[in-house]
Amino acid sequence: MSPNRRIGVYVCWCGGNISDVVDVKKVVEVISKESDVVVAKDFMFMCSDAGQRMIEEDVKEKKLDAVVVASCSPKLHELTFRGAVTRAGLNPYMYYHANIREQVSWAHGNDPAEATRKAIRHIRAGVAYLRHAEPLKKIEVKAARSVLIIGGGVAGLRSALDLSRMGLNVYLVEREPFVGGNTAKLWEVYPYKRKGWEVIDSILKDLLGRDNVAIYTNAEVRSVSGYLGNFEVKVEIKPRGFRGRCEDLERVVSVCPIKVPNEYDFGLTNRCAIIAPPYPGAYPEIPSIDWKNCVKCRKCAEVCDQIELDDEVQTVRLKVGAIVVATGFRPYEPRQGEYKYGSSERVLTLPQFMKLVERSGGELKLGNRTIRTVVFIYCVGSRQVPSGDEKVNSYCSRYCCNAVMNLSVRILDRFNGLKLYHLFRDIRTYGKHELMYEEACKKGVIFIKYDENQPPEVLVSGKRTIVRVRDLLTEREELEIPSDLVVLVTGMEPTPNEKLNEILKLPIGKDGFYQEMHPKLKPVETTLAGMFIAGACQGPKDIRESVLSSSAAAAKAATLVLPGRIELEPFTALVDPERCNLSKRCVDECPYGAIQIRRYEGLGEKAWVNEVLCKGCGACVAACPNGAINIRGLTNVQIEEMIRAAGRE
Amino acid sequence: MISYVGIDFAGLQHMHYPATTSIMRLPCSSMIRPEWIILALKNGFDGVFVAADGTDCPYLRDCTDRTAKRIDDALKLAEKEGIEPQRIKMAAICSVCGEPFANHMHNFYRELKELGPVKR
Incomplete structure (x- = not known):
């Protein structure tokens, strides 16, 4: 045991919050008799300037080695008093914070005598702690003033721009051949009728050409080692297969024998193994070979001299201080046959329908058929009811109600004679989206509430498609709605990232999205120091929320690495x-x-x-x-x- | 860490629970050495309640499982020392689990009262 520690004990009244229950005079009297305690005092508000000054003066005059303050929870004022003792010349860790408000006076207003004894026990423990305390030093590590961003959707791009503007070097790694993510694929998004790619383009305009930003497309993170401030990252970059732009890309595309679903319109159409820039302003503006599907028949190389099919994978090694993970989401893909999806061409997902709308001229058409009636079925792939051991998406995807409401209003403005039925379980158009809901109601959208245990049925016979639903609000009356098109209002799923998850080891929540450290206090931090999460990789988010969280993640990452060194708690x-x-x-x-x-x-x-x-x-x-x-x-x-x-x- | 906030929360809501408790803060409940539990039981405490963080733990998502192992070991030690196993309890207390915590304390207090003091 350290001999003759000189410990000061300060008991706070908290204006009465503590002293109305705990007999603070008695506490001081008992504690002052403890060995090693050279001074014990009570005071109205210990956290006030006067209270802190009293402690500082005592430390100096009475040559204290250590201090206990007994007051509120350490979550509130532990740092305050560490600061006070530091100003008085002590090491900040020669301090103990005894919680006698949240854990004593507030919890035991019915038993003042025992509450007083409990306060004494808490303080005694503090004194015992300090008898064996040693001065500690924060751990200082150097930090690389650069940040890696994984994912080049709206969240990753926004983080990149923020970090670049703060003067940090930014490396952005995107797995797909083009940046923009899911956002770039969207049609008009709420509230300004701007298309998704226009949102992306406005960020890219600022981002491209900044000399502290490097963007790698067709690229994947292969390994991460090191720690906060000093991560070493290996990135593999697949070649594009194109040296530059082709003069006649249409011809090149037409000779490719491959046909696969086109992810840039959510599988509404097919594409070949050459991916052309999918929207205006796409970055990079050069096409890319889809190596997963290319069979290297070289027919394309015969018609365009810019194609090079034998370039090798490149590896770059980066040193970064922090990592922002912004890998986004994947739209829910309904199971084969779920509401006749996949078996009837008249059943589409919401993103596919959006693409159909985008491509339509003055008339909304599917093939040659004009669409007059559309039935929307809500909550497909979200809030799924578990059956057996099958893994289901039990969460709400949050954005789909808003998206379908927005799209409905837009198409009612654009096409004449449309009739829209919304079959919903619940409607969650939170915030300003309520206005969109109201507008949809005014424009004549028909809302029918169904029971999750009696979901609608899609019946296809010949050219007729009928949706059968029991209307919960008219005592489950059975309705049959003949429709030209059924749209499944699909939600969000975590992007499949098996390899990346193995590399980063970020905690994953029960819904399969990355888990933040604390939903309110540390919403973009993770348990891994120096790694942050931004956007929908954390859980379903709309564009606005993704941008908010990515700016937050950027700010948090910058706060860590901007000074070039990091101080860590010595615990x-x-x-x-x-x-x-x-x-x-x-x-x-x-x-x-x-x-x-x-x-x-x-x-x-x-x-x-x-x-x-x-x-x-x-x-x-x-x-x-x-x-x-x-x-x-x-x-x-x-x-x-x-x-x-x-x-x- | 998280449970500590949950216990604060009980106070914040002015939920009464027996004041014959003492609360010690650890970064994560999986830090508990089983012999500390026995030490407490031999030094004035009639029971030890371990509030585990559950899956919200900022350090270890599986901290509750790890803590459960410490408790198992503590129970074995208690058996050797002739201490009743009912004196050792554990539950996951989340950051807003004020009410469950208070309920645990009431029940534990009642059980310990029936059991009487530790035979020392």
């Missing part, structure tokens, strides 16, 4: 090599790969903690059979002494 694990008996259980227990076996001078091989990788969870502390691992700032001795002190009456 990391430390191995006592003399006690380590090399059980290696800590190595297996550590989820961050922070523990290695190293050779120690004179002791041989023992466990060693990389303090930059260590998050201080303490799992290794419990796993060690010899008690050879401690967390700095919360050592085993401190914990044991705190238990003894609190248990003593």
Whole structure:
């Protein structure tokens, strides 16, 4: 035990929040008799300037080594008082914050006497903690002033632009041949009738030509090593197959024998193995070979001298301080036969229908047939009801109600004589989208509520398509709606990223999207230091929400790496090599790969903690059979002494 | 970390639970060495309740499973020491689990009262 620590204890009234229940005078009287406590005081508001000044003066005058403040939860003012003791010349970690408001006075207003004893126990534990406290230093690591962004949709591009403007080097890696993601494929989006690609284009205009941005398309992250501030990233870039633009791209495309669904219109049509820039202003503006489907028949190379089919994959190595993951979503693809999807050409998904609308002139047509009646079925692929062990999307995709409402209003403005039926389970047009809902109602959209246990049925016979639904609001009256087109209002699914997930090891939530550290307090941070998530890879989001979260992620990443160095809390694990008996259980227990076996001078091989990788969870502390691992700032001795002190009456 | 916020939340909502509790904060419940639980039971406490973070834990998503293993080990130690296993309890307490926490405390208090003090 450290001899003769000089500890000051300060008990806060919190204006009465504490002192109305806890007998603060009694607490001070009891605590001042504890050994090592040289001063104990109570005060109306300890966090006030006057309160903090009192502590600072005491530290100096009474030559205190350490301070306990007993007040609100440490979540509120622990940092405040660490600051106060630092100003007085103490190490910030020679401080203990005893919680006697949230965990005492507020919880035990019915039992003041026992509440007072509990406050004393909490403070005693604090005093015991400080008897064994040692000054600690924050861990400082250098940080590369550059950021990797994975995914070049609206979220990734927005993050890239923000980070670039803040003066950081930005590397953006996009798996597809063109940036723009799902947003670029959309038609007019709420609220300004701008098309998706126009939204992308307005970001690209600012982004392209900035000299601190590198964009890699056809590229995938192959490995990530290192840690916060110092990630080493390997990126593989597939060749485009094109050296430049083709003069007659139409002819080149026509000679390709391959036919696969065109992802740029959500499979509404087919494309060949040459992917032309799919929309105006697409970046890069050069076509790309689709290597997955190309059979290298070389017919295209015969008609265009810009094609080179034998270029090799390139590898680049990057050093970045932080990583923003913005891999977006995948539109839900209905199962074969789900509401006759795939078996009837008159059943489309919402994104496909949007593309159909985009391509229509003055008349809305599917093939040669004019469309007069459209039935929309809501919640396809979202809020699925589980049956058996099958994995279902139980979440709401949030954007689909808004998207279908927006699209309905737009097409009613554009085409005459349309009749729209919306078969819904519930409608979630939150925020300003309510206006769109209202407008859809005014324009004559017919809304029919169905029960999730009695979903609508799509019946196809010959040229007729009928949707049968039971209307929940008219006592389940059965309705049959003859329709020209059935549109499944599909939701969002996580982008399949198996390889990337293995590399990054980002936590994944129960819905399959990346999980933030805390939904409210750390909404774009992840448990992996230096890795942030932006946009719909975190969960369904509309464009506005994606942009919001990507700007937030950019700001968080920049805050970390802009200074070029990073300070980390010193609460990391430390191995006592003399006690380590090399059980290696800590190595297996550590989820961050922070523990290695190293050779120690004179002791041989023992466990060693990389303090930059260590998050201080303490799992290794419990796993060690010899008690050879401690967390700095919360050592085993401190914990044991705190238990003894609190248990003593 | 998360459960600590949940316990704060109980106070924030002025939910009463027995004041004969003492609360100790750990970064993650999986840090608990089983012998600390026994130490507490031998040093004035009649029961030890471990509030695990559940899947919200910022450190370890599986911290509850890991903590459960520590509890298993603590129960084995308790058996050797002749301490009743009912004195050791664990539950996941989320950041807004104020009410479940208060309920756990009421029930645990009642059970410990029936059990009487630890034979030392």
